[in-house]
Every structure is written in structure tokens, then in C-alpha cells.
Amino acid sequence: MALELAATGVTMFSRFSIMHGKTSGPVTASARSALEKVSHSYDLREHGSGDARHRNSVDADYIASFGVVGTPAQCADRLARLSELGLDRVMILGGFATTSAQARADLQLSREVLAAEVFPAVREKLAR
Numbered sequence: 256m257a258l259e260l261a262a263t264g265v266t267m268f269s270r271f272s273i274m275h276g277k278t279s280g281p282v283t284a285s286a287r288s289a290l291e292k293v294s295h296s297y298d299l300r301e302h303g304s305g306d307a308r309h310r311n312s313v314d315a316d317y318i319a320s321f322g323v324v325g326t327p328a329q330c331a332d333r334l335a336r337l338s339e340l341g342l343d344r345v346m347i348l349g350g351f352a353t354t355s356a357q358a359r360a361d362l363q364l365s366r367e368v369l370a371a372e373v374f375p376a377v378r379e380k381l382a383r
Contacts, residue, residue: 256361257324260350262310263303265322269313270297289317305351305358323347327368331376338381 272279273290282290292312301307318324323333323345337345349369352362 257350257365258315258318259358260352260362260365261318261322261324262313263305263307263351264348265318266293266297266307266309266313267303269293269317269321286317286320289313303351305353310351327372327376330369330373331380334373334377335380 269290270293272282273294276294278287278290289312293309296309296312298307298309301309313321323330323337325333334345347369349366350362352358
């Protein structure tokens, strides 16, 4: 569920890493391949849509490496590690749902878990 909800946001923000046809910054061969797929498939008419076709241009491994997805504990750990790298701000989108009723329900549940479990766990980890 997390991968599905994150796919649109990951492609939406990944496209900035290859916006002018070549990758910006160092990336692995696998990430370069994923970014090239995003570049070729991204359709601005579907920008931000949970149903965007370009959301399917990235695989689960890329979504997990670019975004923060997983169980509440995994997400809290990843966010705390990002803080250890010196990041003091992150943008949390909470996902994009397709138009299906189930996807919208999944998105609502995801946001509730984020607020009730992930954020408190991150606060606790950062307070140590």
C-alpha cells in the first residue's frame, strides 16, 4: 500500500533530477535508468494525479530509495537517519491515491498512522 501511495509523489519529485534530459548529481546506474523512464513518461497534464500513468515508470526499489515508505517503525527510523545526515527539514506528502474508493481509504489510513505512530516515534528518536 505504501509503495502505491508513494509512486506519484516519487515520480513527481524525481523528474526534477532529470528535468533537462540528463541526471543532476551523482546517481547509481539503477537510479539513472529509473530517472530516464520518468523523463520519457512524465506527462504534465497528469501532474499530481494519483492516476497518472507515469507513476508506473518506477519500481518498488526506486520508490523505497527515493521516498520514505514501509512500516511505521521503518519510516520513523529512516526519517531519524535523514536528520543524522544534517537535514533539518523534510517535506511529507503522505501519498497520492488513485480515484478508487479503496485507494482513498488507504490514503486516509496512511495519514492517520503517520500522525499517530510515525511522528511520535521520530520525535522520540530525535530527543535521545
